[in-house]
Amino acid sequence: MKRNLQSFLIYLFGFLLLWEWLRPVEQLTTTDHIEMFILFILLSFGVSFLRVRWIWRLILKIWFILYSVNSFHYDLGFFQTSWLLSFLQDISANFSVILAQDWTGINNELRTLLFFILLWLMVYLIQYWLINRNRIFVFFFMTLIYITVLDTFTLYSANTAIVRTVAVGFAVMGMLTYYRILVKEEVGANSSVTRRWMRPLVIMIAFSVIVGFAAPKFQPIWPDPVPYIKAAGDKGGDDKIGTGVSKVGYGTDDSQLGGPFIGDNSVVFRSEAEQKNYWKVETKDHYTGKGWIPSGSTSFRIDGDELIPVNSIPSTVETRDESSRLYLFMDYDHLIYPAGIQRAQFEREYSLEVDSIKEKVSIFGFNNKPIAPDAYTVEFKIPKYEAAELRETSAANPGQMDAEFIARYTQLPENLPERIKELAESITADETNWFDKAKAIERHFGGSEFRYDQKDVAVPGENDDYVDQFLFDTKSGYCDNFSTSMAVMLRTLGIPARWVKGYTGGDFQEYSDGDSSKSVYEITNNNAHSWVEVYFPNQGWVPFEPTKGFTNDVSINFANPDGTPAAAETTAAPAPKPQQNVRDESGTSPESDNSFSFNLFWLSVKIFFSNNWKMIFILSVIVISAAGLIFRLRGKWIPRLYLLQFRLRKKDENMGKAYLVLLEQLERYGLKRKEGQTLRNYAAYIDTFYASKEMSVLTDRYERYLYHQKLPEGTWKDSRELWENLIKKTIA
């Protein structure tokens, strides 16, 4: 290839494509000095483009590698040969490591060297593809896959990388296609032809890039498949992924709250119960300013069928009994239980370990190993609180609660900003008792300045307080923000409160088969939730729901002051409407007055798709594969149709059409006729293939028909037989 602008561009594009591979390396790994590696590939492409003699190239590259290794890893100057010796020793020290296949034990010196050699090879390979083969598609495609995979599964954001890669990749492919055509068609490249090719190429790429960049991008209407893939990778979801983005679900580490998370509707369990209720897993009592940790750990063992001592409802509260059966879809070895838990019934004799501080109940099998049961039944009490009694408490009475208890549940970090307390006091200024104060704070979060959001959620910086940031700065967040803030605000007022983790009641699935009074609810990872419990000395721990858009159906009897009985009313946070499902939130605000609008229509389409996407997906897979199969097997069924069609015909002229059908069928079968190949020649080829003479005889007739415009009369029957035999051979 000549050394001109075009070849310069091709080298440049090759360099840019390879560069895309190095960009994420810097961000995602601990590799330093990435600029030296980039410089190295630039150098490699440069010397090839300038066509430096190979010996000089070799010397230059080796010098560069040695120089880099020296400056990265050795303090000695480059010209002090002693470093070379120690470098050789370092390299040789790795041989035993490599033999032992202890890949992590390889030292950095060798890694640097190997990485340089890898880049060297890559440059050579790309150059070979570009210059000798005039093809780059495979590498381009791999680059795209690499970038998109990194974008999907890591923190690397490929927003601009994908634009760059697409522009560069298509440009270079367009140029290479042009050169391939020049070579193939044996056309000399003159500037007018080149211009005629390159101009549309540039315009098309620029146009598509601009359109792709500027066009509005719809939110995905199907749920993100990534969490499934990840869930398959780490089943159970108890461990957090080591990136900034969390997956919604139940986790154990809450010491660092904040940051966005991705929805995940994998099913955790199904419950069969008379009504929906919140499900607890554990509580946390110590707020650090960034999140929650347990203040300690004291655990004891009980038998599986014993009364579970995590009951937060004292006997003074009116209750009714209820039981619910849980069917677990995930392997959790802890009990998921309602607030008024009494007992759990397992199929086998398990034992339980109760952590009395976290109120977390772990399940153990016979051999004292944690076990994750498939199903169990929980018996529990549903409380019915009396508002009047709740209102009785207005100060911590040491007679009812010991000081240690109060200290534990009103704990706050020392550096908690003062304005949180000030805010709490101003909100509750008009209230006198704990219950009304708690309700006032709960109501405060219903205000329009607060916004429920899972994506745009801040992580507190080093000097920020998690609650302070939410209350005064961001005001947008999800359950953790709301519940933590409420708990902390209550604590500033001296009201004992704790942070509870678990699941909301889930979605109604179906009516229960066995018990008509019961329904089956499905609880997914999207139902993972956190809320607040406030301690009232005479009523125990009472749940509150500060999170915007959520409702906890706790029944509290607001008796009128004059004593007239009021209906037991379920109260909750002043929620606009219950919204459990995150996906339903996207754009559910119908803004237009028109009874029909495109937006509404689009919305219903989206909802339809999001509700039925599994079915649609399966259906379309079936339809596409069926279509694909029909297309693939066209060589089998199309000729049969023709066989039927021509069997009914009588005229000699059918010969013409029939023969063309045969040609097509033979081509589908894989016996392709070249453009410049004569029919006679082709017929001979077909006949050698099938070891017959039929094609030649038939072709001879067709030649008469085509090149002589004459066909011996009455030959159709005979010809049809030959024709049918040949068609059948291709089907067989």
Added chain:
Amino acid sequence: MAREQMNPIIEKILLNIEKVMIGKRNVAELSLIALLAEGHVLLEDVPGVGKTMMVRALAKSVNANFRRIQFTPDLLPSDVTGISIYNPKEMEFQFRPGPLMGNIILADEINRTSPKTQSALLEGMEEASVTIDGITHRLQKPFFVMATQNPIEYEGTYPLPEAQLDRFLLKMKMGYPEVDEEIEVLNRAQKVPPIEELFPVIDLEGLLALQKEIKEVYVDDTIKRYIVDIVNMTRRYPGVYLGASPRGSIALMKAAQAYAFMYGRDYVLPDDIQYLAPFVLSHRIILKSEAKFEGTSAEEIVNRVIARIPVPVQRLVK
């Protein structure tokens, strides 16, 4: 094309020639095609491979009047066409016909003579008549020239202008015989020259009748289109300075008719075109010097063109 039934007369002629010429069936066939299609042949080869023998055998087989002109630098046009000489007895000029006044003429080493003499021959070939002293003399029918030229020696030669090469229907090479064939040649050389023992297969009348019949061979429009496509492509093909002329198209069609007739068909096939195109077209194509330096030959170009032009497999849509 083994299943092709050859025209019996032509097969006899070819067998006759084969008694003398060992191997070289295709050269004999092509020469016969040119004779039947009323064209002429340019044979390009080194001396001694049997060009003369070939053409003599052909002449004898059709009982034609054979003349041979050895072209030399000092040959004059009148030595070829004939001359009017004053006859004192009759008191008038008398025309004494030259060797061109035969049926089958071997013009040996045509590039050795001056352009003037060459053009006298070529005019005769094209017009089928010569004009001497203002009087036009019709040449005999059939009239067939087989010209040879030696591609090795360039010293003192006058290469034929490209325009005049166009007058030849076919250009071909003889090539050396195979080893077995050459041994057979030696065997025969020990005996009486077999050429003397050849008997004519048909007479001139018969040959003329065949020529007439060949003109009737059917050429479908699809085939004509195919011919034109091929010739057209030679004009546009990269590396070609000048492609084949319409005369080339006509030549290709005529040769194909003769070839089809030879194989007992009364219609032309694309196969005929493909077989004949290199012989008919390659001497009508002038390559650019770049292409020549790259070692591309005109035959190669023609073959590439044939591979590229799609063979007609359906009737034309009218």
